[in-house]
Amino acid sequence: MTKAERTRQFIIEQSAPLFNTKGVAGTAMSDIMEATKMAKGGLYGHFESKEALSCAVVDYCLTSLSEKITAAMNKEKTAKGKLFAYLDFLSNPENPPLQGGCPMINFGMEADDTNAVINEKVRKGMEWSVKRVTNVIIEGIGTGEFHASWNAREFAIKLFTMMEGAIMIARVMGNNHNIGTIIKMLKAEIEAQVV
Template sequence: MTKAERTRQFIIEQSAPLFNTKGVAGTAMSDIMQATKMAKGGLYGHFESKEELTHAVVDYCLGALGEKITAVMNKQKTAKGKLFAYLDFLSSPENPPLQGGCPMINFGIEADDTNTIINQKVKKGMDWSVNRIADVITEGVGNGEFHTSWNAKEFAIKLFTMMEGAVMIAKVMGNNNNLHIIIKMLKTEIESQVI
């Protein structure tokens, strides 16, 4: 990396928790200046606008979440273990994988009617998540771990949407009771597919 590329990456990494916690509209350039200890001119030397920085931050947050999910799942040997690891990874919204919580929820809700570029980035992240879950199920069916009649894509959509909704509800309610009920239900359904 060149010095300019390292500085650009530093700005993204320092800005990401701000955007993911306060939102795009709630994050001011003065917040970014304070977090990076850089002058406004220095920031604009690397990003033409707050919008350009926002797009880079969204990419960074979604990428970081995907890397963490992949790392947790890859520690498991079985498809069932990978699915359980995914569920357990998201089981504590009070201790989220990224500061500020799930970027798909945070950026998705804020951008759904206001920013088509961010909305498309979040959709891509959601598609990746569903496909990753479906691939694990397909792998489990292929290696004889799960019943061949299990519809990987349908269950992946179910698991993903139930977990994202449950994580949001846990954050709003201030407790994990409902989230743990959803996780238990999903684990029971996964167990029912094990041969």
């Protein structure tokens, strides 16, 4: 990595918690300058605009989240274990895996009507999540761990949307009371599919 690439990465990493917490509109260049200890000219030397930086930050946040989810799931040997690991990984929105919370919720809600580029990035992140869960279920069906009749994609969509909704509710209400109920229900449904 060149010095310019390292500086660019540093700016992204220092800006990510700001954008993921305050949003794109709520993050000012002065916030980024304070976080990076860089002058405005130095920032613009690496990113032509706040918009360009925000797109790089969204990519970084979504990639970080997917890497952390994958690492948690890969610690498990069974398909059921991987699905449980996915749920457990997201079980504490008061202490989220990324500072500021779930970037899909944060950036998705802000960008749905205001930024088509970021909205598309979030859409792809959501599709990745559903596909990841779908593939684990298909793998479990293939190894005889789950019933062959289980509709993998349908359950993956259900799991993803219930978890994202539960995360949003937990963040708004300031507690994890409801997410435990959702996880218990989803785990029971997974258990019911074990052969």
